[in-house]
Amino acid sequence: MTFEQILFILFAGIVVGGAASVLLQRNPLYSAFSLITTFVGLACLYVTLKAQFLGVVQIVVYAGAIMMLFVFVIMLLNIRDEDTAVDPNRFLVYLTIPLGAILLGALLYVVTKVNLAQPTGDEGGTVERIGTNLLTKYLLPFEATSVLILMAVVGALHLAKREKE
Amino acid sequence: MNLLFELPPLPTLRDTMLIVPELMLTLFACAALVVDIALPRGKKSLTAWFCLVGIGFVALALVQQYTLNADKLPVDAFYQMARIDGLSLVFRGIFLLAAALSIVLSVKYLDVENEQRGEYYALILFATTGMMFMAIGSDLISIYIGLELMALTVYVLVGYLKRNERSNEAAMKYFFMGIFSSAVLLYGMSILYGVTGRTNLGQISEAIAGYTQNGQLQGEGDPRMMLILALVLIGAGLLFKIAAVPFHMWAPDAYEGAPTSVTAFMSVGPKAAAYVLLARVLLFGLGPLRDMEGLPGWSIMLGVVAALTMTVGNIGAVTQENIKRMLAYSSIAQAGYIMLGVLAGTQMGYRGVVFHLVIYTLMNTGAFTVIISLHRKGIIGEKVDDLNGLFAKAPGVAVMMLVFMLSLAGIPTTAGFIGKYFLFGSLIQSGKPWMVYLAVIAVVNTAISFYYYARFIRAMFLNPLKEEAPLTLSQPMRVTMAVSAVLVMLFGIYPQPLIKVADLAAKSISTVYAQASGIASN
Amino acid sequence: MLAEYLPTLLFLIVATGIGIALILIGNFLGPKRPSPEKLSPYECGFNAFEDARMQFDVRYYLIAILFIVFDLEIAFVYPWALVFRELGVFGLIEMGVFLALLFIGFIYVWKKGALEWE
Numbered sequence: 001m002t003f004e005q006i007l008f009i010l011f012a013g014i015v016v017g018g019a020a021s022v023l024l025q026r027n028p029l030y031s032a033f034s035l036i037t038t039f040v041g042l043a044c045l046y047v048t049l050k051a052q053f054l055g056v057v058q059i060v061v062y063a064g065a066i067m068m069l070f071v072f073v074i075m076l077l078n079i080r081d082e083d084t085a086v087d088p089n090r091f092l093v094y095l096t097i098p099l100g101a102i103l104l105g106a107l108l109y110v111v112t113k114v115n116l117a118q119p120t121g122d123e124g125g126t127v128e129r130i131g132t133n134l135l136t137k138y139l140l141p142f143e144a145t146s147v148l149i150l151m152a153v154v155g156a157l158h159l160a161k162r163e164k165e
Numbered sequence: 166m167n168l169l170f171e172l173p174p175l176p177t178l179r180d181t182m183l184i185v186p187e188l189m190l191t192l193f194a195c196a197a198l199v200v201d202i203a204l205p206r207g208k209k210s211l212t213a214w215f216c217l218v219g220i221g222f223v224a225l226a227l228v229q230q231y232t233l234n235a236d237k238l239p240v241d242a243f244y245q246m247a248r249i250d251g252l253s254l255v256f257r258g259i260f261l262l263a264a265a266l267s268i269v270l271s272v273k274y275l276d277v278e279n280e281q282r283g284e285y286y287a288l289i290l291f292a293t294t295g296m297m298f299m300a301i302g303s304d305l306i307s308i309y310i311g312l313e314l315m316a317l318t319v320y321v322l323v324g325y326l327k328r329n330e331r332s333n334e335a336a337m338k339y340f341f342m343g344i345f346s347s348a349v350l351l352y353g354m355s356i357l358y359g360v361t362g363r364t365n366l367g368q369i370s371e372a373i374a375g376y377t378q379n380g381q382l383q384g385e386g387d388p389r390m391m392l393i394l395a396l397v398l399i400g401a402g403l404l405f406k407i408a409a410v411p412f413h414m415w416a417p418d419a420y421e422g423a424p425t426s427v428t429a430f431m432s433v434g435p436k437a438a439a440y441v442l443l444a445r446v447l448l449f450g451l452g453p454l455r456d457m458e459g460l461p462g463w464s465i466m467l468g469v470v471a472a473l474t475m476t477v478g479n480i481g482a483v484t485q486e487n488i489k490r491m492l493a494y495s496s497i498a499q500a501g502y503i504m505l506g507v508l509a510g511t512q513m514g515y516r517g518v519v520f521h522l523v524i525y526t527l528m529n530t531g532a533f534t535v536i537i538s539l540h541r542k543g544i545i546g547e548k549v550d551d552l553n554g555l556f557a558k559a560p561g562v563a564v565m566m567l568v569f570m571l572s573l574a575g576i577p578t579t580a581g582f583i584g585k586y587f588l589f590g591s592l593i594q595s596g597k598p599w600m601v602y603l604a605v606i607a608v609v610n611t612a613i614s615f616y617y618y619a620r621f622i623r624a625m626f627l628n629p630l631k632e633e634a635p636l637t638l639s640q641p642m643r644v645t646m647a648v649s650a651v652l653v654m655l656f657g658i659y660p661q662p663l664i665k666v667a668d669l670a671a672k673s674i675s676t677v678y679a680q681a682s683g684i685a686s687n
Numbered sequence: 688m689l690a691e692y693l694p695t696l697l698f699l700i701v702a703t704g705i706g707i708a709l710i711l712i713g714n715f716l717g718p719k720r721p722s723p724e725k726l727s728p729y730e731c732g733f734n735a736f737e738d739a740r741m742q743f744d745v746r747y748y749l750i751a752i753l754f755i756v757f758d759l760e761i762a763f764v765y766p767w768a769l770v771f772r773e774l775g776v777f778g779l780i781e782m783g784v785f786l787a788l789l790f791i792g793f794i795y796v797w798k799k800g801a802l803e804w805e
Contacts, residue, residue, distance in 0.1 A: 007696075047692060057762045065758040072751045078742040110390045114360070131766030135778050136173045140184070140243040142763070143781070144298055144310045146788040147191055151291040151314060153756055153792040154198065155321035157801050158284055160749045175777050195791045202798045 007048050014041030032070045039063040053127045176243055183234075183242040183249050186226045186257060187297050193219030194290035201283020212283035213272045216290055220265045227257055239673060241303070245365050248303035251673035255519055255666055256300040256441045259526055260434055264293040266530040266645055267430035273639045274426040274537045280326055288325075289430065292318035296438035303449065305354045305364040308442060312350075315438055316343055316406070319431050323423040335422025342405070342415040350402025356395040357450075360388050366450035367677075373453045389460055396454055396463055399446060406439035407500050410473040417481070420493035421547075425540060428489055429533030432496045433526040440522060444507060444515075448674055455510070467508050468603055474501030475610040482617045487547050488536050491617060492529070495573060498614060499525055502588050505607060509591035509600065515671035517587030520663055524572065524580040524653060531569040531649040535562060538636040546632075549620055554630025561643075562636065563625045565650040572653045574618040575611050580656035580663075585611065749801055760789055 018037030025031040039062045046055035134142050181188070193216065201212050231254050234240055239250030268289055275281045295318060298311030320343060324336025358364055361372040376388055405412040420428045447455075447463055456462040478498030485491040503525075506518035539546030556563040572581035585607075592604040656663045728735045767774070767782050774781075796802060 053766065061755075061759060061762055065755040069748075069751050069755055072743060072748050075743040076745060076748055106394070110394050114388050114391045127766050127769050131768075131770040132172060132773070134763070134766055135770070135774055135781050136175060137244045138246070138306060139176055139781060140246040140298075141304075141307045141310045143784060143788075144307065144314065145763070146785045147194075147291065147294060148310060148314045148317070149756055149759060150195070150788050150792040151288070151318055153753065153796060154284055154287060154291070155317065156749070156752045157796060157799055158282075158288075159321060159324060159327060160745055160752070161799065161801055162745065172773055175774075191788075195788065198791065198795050202795065 004048065008045070011041050011044040011048065014038075015045065017041075028074045029071065032067060032074060035070070036063050036067050039067070053130050173244075180242040183230070183240060184247060184301065186223050186230060187294060187301070189226055190219070190223045190290060190294045190297060193223070194287050194294060197283060197287040197290060201287065204283065209281045209283045210272050210276070212286045213268050216286040217265060217268055219290065220261050220268070220293075224258070224261050227254065227261070230254070239677075243307075245367065246304045246307045247301040249301060250677075251669040251671075252441065252444065253300040255670035256437060257297050258666075259437050259519075259523055260293050260296040260300070262523075263430060263434035263437065263526050263530065264289055266526070266649070267426055267434070269641050269645045270429060270530065270534045270537050271426035273637055273642060274424065274540065277540060277542055277637055278326060278329075278424065280424075285322070285325060288318050288322055292322070292430075293434065296434060299438045300441045303366050303445065305358065305366070305369075305450075308445070309351065309354065312406075312438075312442065313347065315435055316347065319427075319435055322427045322430070323419055325427060326424050329424075331422040332424060333422075335419045338422075339415050339419040346402045346405035346412065349398050349405075353395045353398025353400075353402060356391060356398065360391050360395065366445060369450045370452050373451070389454075389457060392451075392454060393460060396451055397466070399451075400463065400466065403439055403443050403446065404470060407436060407443065407504075408497050409470050409500055409504065410477040410497065413474070413477065413497050416497055417485075417490045417493040420496075421487055421489045425489065425533060425537050425547075428492075429530050429537075432492065432533070433529050436496065436500065437522050437526065440503060440507075440518065444518070444674060447507065449677055452677075464508060464510070465599075467504060468599065471501050471504040471508060472603060472606050474498070474504065475607055476501075479610045479613040479617075483613065485617075486549055488549055488551070488621075489547055491549070492532060492536075495614070495617070496529065498610065499529075499573070501610075502585060502607060505592055505603065506588045508603070509588075509595050511591050511595060512668070512671050512675045513587055513594060514591030515674045516664065516667045517584060517591055519667035519670045520587055520660070521581075521584030523663060523667070524584050524656060527649040528569040528572045528581060528653055531565065531646055531653070532573070534642055534646045534649075535566045535569075538562065538638045538642070541634050541637050544632065544634060549624055550628075550631065552621060552624040553628040553632075555625040557630050558633075559636055559638075562638070562646070565646050566625060567622055568650045568653055570618045570621050572657070574615050578654070578657045580653045580660065583657060583660045746804065753796060753801070756789070756792070760786075 015038050018034050018039075018041060021034035022031045022038065025034060039058055043055040043058040043063070046052070046058060197212050197216050197219070200215050201209065204211055230249065234249060238254075239248055241248050268286060271285065271289075272281075275285060292315050295311045295314030295316075298314065299308055300311075302308035302311050320336060320340045323339050324332055326332035354364075357369060361369045363369045363372055373392060401412060405415075408416040420432065423431065447467075451463060454462050455464050475498050478494050478496075478501055482491050482494035482498065485494060499521075503518050503521050506514035506516075506521070508514070509517075536547065539551050544551075552566075555566070568579065572579035575581045575585040589604045589607050592600040592607075730736070763785065764782070767778060771778060
């Protein structure tokens with residue numbers, strides 16, 4: 001086993017462990033904090049895949065800003081233990097297990113069937129490369145993103161703002 | 166600092182000129198925000214007229230774009246991120262039409278709800294911008310950004326009446342289902358990228374076609390299974406946006422709870438936008454996966470979905486008492502009919518798709534205009550009974566509603582019939598037995614649909630008047646409704662002009678698709 | 688290339704190790720003699736007024752979402768800053784358009800009074 005494989009198993013373990021913890025925690029706040037673990041693990045995986053910038057953004061935007069919003073919303077709702085009652089449709093939970101298993105099985109089967117092309121070159125996702133691509137090749141989606149963000153501001157403001165009267 | 170790699174050539178003015186309609190619409194949306202701030206309370210409805218003027222200018226820019234590039238189509242811009250062809254030109258026209266119609270009928274509705282605000286119209290323009298980006302996008306990334314711009318805006322619009330519990334509930338349901346489907350779509354896109362190493366739809370098509378030559382797989386391993394997985398995930402994500410069965414569960418709830426003006430918008434605009442994506446991704450990107458030897462291609466999957474969609478939609482509509490829910494199921498059924506044209510894969514089928522979408526936009530917003538007129542202060546006006554005796558009270562409105570209903574049902578001499586003729590006819594023309602069976606299912610479904618469209622007509626013309634309060638109709642609403650009704654009748658008798666427009670889009674699909682399958686069969 | 692990250696990895700391991708070790712040492716070695724007084728929440732000498740988990744105001748949410756929007760913007764600006772010289776005027780215009788749209792958003796938010804704590 002190479003060093004890279006060891007790293008992959010380590011970080012993938014953190015990601016999967018964090019994700020499982022998100023589902024298993026009863027308190028939504030703990031779930032949110034477990035999600036941070038997942039995000040950090042993902043950031044590490046990105047770095048091992050030579051996408052350093054993506055890794056940093058993952059930490060800054062996801063583990064930082066987005067998680068803060070999650071925690072805000074959870075505190076906004078202020079869910080107490082007595083509110084987290086068991087769903088009456090409990091059987092649905094058990095239904096997801098075989099369905100999830102089928103999907104996972106199908107994925108694994110497909111992945112073993114395929115010889116995926118190896119990535120060519122040793123380019124990596126350096127910040128310079130991302131910067132150039134963002135402003136040349138991906139200019140259209142980049143500018144469209146700013147429209148998306150503007151729209152999100154307007155929409156969020158409308159939904160969350162309290163009226164004066 | 167020196168770069169370790171070469172700088173790609175920069176985009177030019179020519180690229181920018183090709184997205185002028187999108188740029189203008191974005192500018193007008195931003196300007197609408199500014200206008201909204203500047204206007205005093207009570208004058209906010211002026212933003213609506215400002216937005217309508219904006220849409221008019223964008224429509225002119227679109228026509229200009231066509232006349233300038235008519236003989237060079239298709240034109241690629243921004244490193245093949247955007248493609249100006251017949252398909253994107255015609256669909257962007259449909260989106261502008263849908264946006265304009267829904268703005269006209271929103272003004273009065275928001276007055277009744279006492280929620281007249283400028284940002285509503287700005288949001289409609291933002292959603293339309295997203296749809297236009299979807300129509301011109303020929304790259305998974307630009308398509309996805311456009312899709313999210315549209316989808317996020319529509320979530321906000323569905324929950325626009327924030328003091329109304331039904332609106333909140335509908336927005337919540339729609340939002341959760343919507344982001345889940347977006348995630349599924351994105352997962353499929355990432356697998357597609359993983360297998361082919363491309364995000365551009367044309368290059369994806371070439372890469373997929375390259376795997377098989379003379380029916381023999383090239384190289385080691387069989388990537389087709391992985392491609393089918395990507396296809397299923399992407400398909401599920403897109404079919405959700407179309408509200409095709411089995412991804413339709415959100416539609417009746419969201420349509421019922423949303424403000425009626427938003428329901429009118431989302432039943433036509435975003436639906437047409439999802440169709441343009443379906444056509445782009447399936448025909449331009451995944452064309453070689455249409456039929457595969459020994460493995461299920463997308464044609465058979467889409468066939469099953471179309472049959473289910475028509476049947477479930479029509480049977481669901483029969484038992485509804487709420488008009489909005491009934492029209493939600495009816496629009497599910499209509500989505501099923503339109504799918505048939507994509508399936509047939511002929512010029513006639515594509516013509517049917519575009520023709521029917523244009524007509525559907527007119528007749529569905531027309532029907533919703535009538536529903537909005539039933540909604541008055543203190544009267545919800547969403548039950549079929551609320552239409553009772555409409556003919557006695559407002560004969561003109563009742564006759565127009567009759568036209569829309571007959572056209573939705575597909576009665577001859579209305580445009581709805583012509584659309585269905587092309588859609589069903591293209592299946593029979595294809596000659597494949599299973600497609601002919603599908604056409605038979607479609608005809609049976611049309612017969613079922615007569616039942617519930619006739620309920621509207623009976624309520625309006627035969628039942629006694631129940632509610633004396635006058636209708637809420639503004640002059641612009643009357644005019645657009647009348648124009649829609651006249652167009653629906655006109656295109657039913659003399660469809661040639663619309664067929665010409667539809668063929669512009671249909672031709673751009675069939676030429677590209679012929680090339681793609683040409684590569685595959687070599 | 689990955690070897691360059693070895694110090695970072697070591698740092699992470701050491702930091703996590705020290706964190707866990709400190710908690711464990713405190714748990715194992717520290718004397719534990721709890722009493723109801725000691726376990727009650729500390730609130731400047733008087734008894735607690737209410738549950739620590741109080742409901743947050745929706746206004747915080749608005750501020751949070753505005754923060755995220757402008758945080759995201761940074762993620763886009765940073766890669767541009769590094770290739771700013773190579774892209775020249777052209778890149779400046781592109782970024783200008785991007786920021787102008789967000790600036791409209793900022794003006795809108797301001798004028799709508801979302802930044803005021805009513």
